[in-house]
Amino acid sequence: MRIKLPQRFLLSTLTGVACSSSPAIALAQTGWMACPVPTADAAHEIQRPSHLPPQAVYIEADSALFRSQGISTMSGNVHISQANKTLQADQASYEQPAGIITGSGEVSFSSDNMQVRSRELHYNLPQNTGEMLAAEYYLPQANGQGVSKRVVQESPNLTRLDDSTYTTCPVNQADWSLNASTIKLDHTQERGTARNATLKIRGLPILYLPYFSFPLTDARKSGFLWPTISTNERSGLQLSAPYYWNFAPNYDLTLTPTLLGRRGLQLGTEVRYLTEKHHGEVNYVLLPNDNASDKNNRYYFNVHNDTRLGATSSLQLKAEGVSDDQYFVDLGNSLEATSVVNLERRLEYRTASDNWSFSSLLQDYQVLDGGIAPHAKLPQLLLRYHPPRKGNGLNLDAETEYTQFSGSTTETNGTRWDFVTRASKPFVTESAYIKPSLTLRHTEYHLDDTDNTHISRSLPSASLDTGLFFERNIKQGRYIQTLEPRLFYTYTPYRDQSNIPVFDSSARSLSYNQLFAENRFTGKDRIGDANRLTASVSTRIQSPEDGRELFRASIGQMYHFDERKVTLPDEAPLQGNRSELILEAAGEINPRTRLSTTAYWDSKENTVNAGEVRINYKDDKKRLLNVGYAQRKDNFESVNLSFAVPVNQNWKAVGAWEHDLQNDRDLETVIGAEYESCCWKTRVASRNYLLPDNTTRDNAVFVEFELKGLGNFGSGTRDLLQNRVHGYE
Known part of the structure; x- marks a missing residue:
């Protein structure tokens, strides 16, 4: 089974290798304005009798002299049709039995591939060959059109245009056009090729192309992509001329030589593939000699592969790296690129069944800012078990993880085994719910090069989540407003964890969702002590017709009953018996304007510690x-x-x-x-x-x-x- 890759827009020049782009794809991707399409002549509206076989020649005219053999002549609104071909002319002749037609005066000819208006036509109906002089043509597949000194139908699927133009603009307002000595349209290969072509913008020649290929449909073909040009202060003028190979509908390769004005020649390579079991891409960029720095052989690579090993198993590879710490600073084109501090490499295997899932991870980083490298996970093994829900509504699940942390030259390395099991039972009605939950976690550490090589920790956590749901109709039932008060209590006893290294834990940033989390730390190296209650209330305004949310507002705060003692290294314990008051609101001011805001209010200092407002x-x-x-x-x-x-x-x-x-x-x-x-x-x-x-x-x-x-x-x-x-x- 072969699967097509995404469409590319392509250009072929000089080398004579055909390329492709798609008007249909372009319209969908970029929202083109609609160009006027040439309309058919009134004579084309003549209805061919439905009982005639396709190969029968049908003729209408104001006056005619018909002969069973030899040449028949017609004049005045002549209409001749056979199968998918239609001729309209002021005067015409038809030769039997050769099936040759001629037309003169105002001549229009149409087929599945093209529509032509000319002053003179000679056409062999059985062979589908002929020529038209002083022609205007239109290609329905590509929405392309132009004028030509002569249009020659060399075979049923090959058309030649002599001394012609090609554009997708209206002919009488051609903002751009190709002017070529010869254009060939291969309707089987779905491409056009032009020789001795000049690309004109608003009538001004801007590019000469000895050989040029352009698409008639959205089929992908090999050839040059359009060159790209940009400039910045660090690398100067940047000019790229990508070349694209379409090996198959599901394999392709792009080579991109780039001239960096201040640095030299850079070569980029991109390979994409897509099969029934595998898909991904490989990117590699090399700058052999950097004239603007003392670094040479500067490179960047990015590999991404997904492999499906079975119905429920997969293997994923992601790897990214650069030759030196300053690569993105010198060669990046955006604030995001120049702000990258580390690059991840990971290989992960996943599998699952109805009640369990398993993953195995190998993970490492390249650090670019000269800081401390995160620990590598070589490996991390994670098993989750979700037994079927009991008949009494009790939810049980368990998770165990084994991780070996290595690679740090400044921090402790070692292994960690963690086991957690949870039990919860929701009680739900239409207007209320209560969900008690109990969690037990046990963690074992085996550390390298420390006095205390073995550390264990066991901690329970309990939580109770409750809420009510009210709603009412407002504006005579045009809208529904809800009111949703919620209380969340959690308790975790204190355990001294200062002797436990920090492999992957950090403090969570306070947010509205964090108000309802049991642990204030990420990872598993710190389990925060907690004895706190969260109180919140939300309201929404919705449209009952389509369920669209017009407005939403929430407010919540945490209340601490005990001091919080568990900390990360070199950090002081958190103070205060309550958190900031968090307010969130989002909604439509009108159908064109949407407002969203978040605020963190310090009720003791009566100040806003943090906030954000967005209007779209x-x-x-x-x-x-x-x-x-x-x-x-x-x-x-x-x-x-x-x-x-x-x-x-x-x-x-x-x-x-x-x-x-x-x-x-x-x-x-x-x-x-x-x-x-x-x-x-x-x-x-x-x-x-x-x-x-x-x-x-x-x-x-x-x-x-x-x-x-x-x-x-x-x-x-x-x-x-x-x-x-x-x-x-």
């Missing part, structure tokens, strides 16, 4: 506005804004801005513009962003052209704008 606006005119504000007391304060505004039918302004209010500095600024017609688009964006050293800034410029039916020429400007402007399409 989008209307039917495709106007977008996103405004956000976030702050954490004595830590950071920032504001961000992004927008996309149509200036007129064709032009759109796009931008994004993020500002650090605490330090009065811009973190990132993106400003761009987009022009769109029914057959081409162009985007340009300028980006300025702060590098990880918090001092140096980089500037980058991105330009992209997207020609309907020919793919896009540029540098991923659309992806940049989609990532920075929420809702941008």
Whole structure:
């Protein structure tokens, strides 16, 4: 079984290897405006008698002289049809028994592959060959059209166009076109090829192509992708010319040589595959000689493979790495890339049945910031057991994990075995629920190079989760409002865990969901002591017709009855008998505007310790506005804004801005513009962003052209704008 990979937009030049892109795919992916489609002549509306066999020749005309042998002549609104071919002409002749037709005057000819208007036609119906002079043609599959000095139907599936143009724009408004001495349309291979072609934008020649291939459908074919171009201060001008090999519908390879103006020549390789049992991709980028640094043979690799071993078993490989710590700082094009601090390598096996699941993990990291490397897990074995629910509603489950932590040169290495079992029993009615739960955890450590090589810990935890559910109709039943009070109590006794190393535990950030968690730490190396109660209430407003949530608000707080003593190394115990009051709200201000906010209120100091507000606006005119504000007391304060505004039918302004209010500095600024017609688009964006050293800034410029039916020429400007402007399409 072979499965097709995702579609690529392709270009072939110079080498003569055919390539592909798809108008249908382009329309779906980028939301093209609709170009006008040439309409059929009124004569084409003549109804061919339904009882005629497909190969029968049907003729209508105002006047005619028919002969059983030799040449018959017709004039005035001539209509000739056979099977999928139709001719309309002012004058025409038909030769028997050869089946040759000629047409003159205003001639229109159509078949499954194309529609042609010309002043003269000669066509052999049995052989499906012929020629048309001074022609205008239209290709329904590709929505492509143009004019040609001569159209020659060399065989049923091969058409030649001499001294012709090709475009997916309206002929009388061809914003772009290919002008070629010869264009061949292979309807079987679903591709067109042009020789001695010139690509024109608004009539201005911009690129000469000795040989060029373009798609007639969405079939993927080998060849050059459109080159990409961009620039930034660290690498200078970047010019890439990717070449794509389509080995099979489920295998392909892309080689991307890139000239970095300040650094040298870089080669990227991408292999993708998709089979019934395996799918994944392999990426490798190599810069052999970096002229802008003292580092050579700089590389990046990324491997991702998923293998299905059976109905319930799978194997997953993910591995990423670079040659040196500064690779992303020097060669990355975004704030996210330059902020990467470690790269993961993992191999994981999973299997499961109805009542249990098992996984085995090998995991390691490459650290890029010179900090402490996380422990490697070589291996981690995890078994979960979920027996069927008892008839009395009792839920039981158990989990055991064995992990060997290694690879750290500064921290303790060793093994950890952890076992946890849980029991719970929910009691539920239509308006209330209560769910008691009991958890028992036992953990064993065997440590390397320490005085205390064996450590064990056993801890129980108990919790009680209760809630009520009320609802009422408002606005004469147009909406339903709910009120949902909830109490959550949990208790875990204190155990001194200061002698236990921290392999994978960290403190959880306080959030609304964390109010209902039993443990305030992640991982298994710290089990926080707890004797606390969470009280919260939520309300929602919903539409009963479609269940759409129009508004939601929640407020909650934790109350501690004992001091919290368990800590991470070098951290002081948490103080206070209650947490911050957490408020969350989200809803529609109107059908075009949505507001969401979160706030952490310190009721003792009467201050907001942290908060976030987001407003998203989008209307039917495709106007977008996103405004956000976030702050954490004595830590950071920032504001961000992004927008996309149509200036007129064709032009759109796009931008994004993020500002650090605490330090009065811009973190990132993106400003761009987009022009769109029914057959081409162009985007340009300028980006300025702060590098990880918090001092140096980089500037980058991105330009992209997207020609309907020919793919896009540029540098991923659309992806940049989609990532920075929420809702941008």
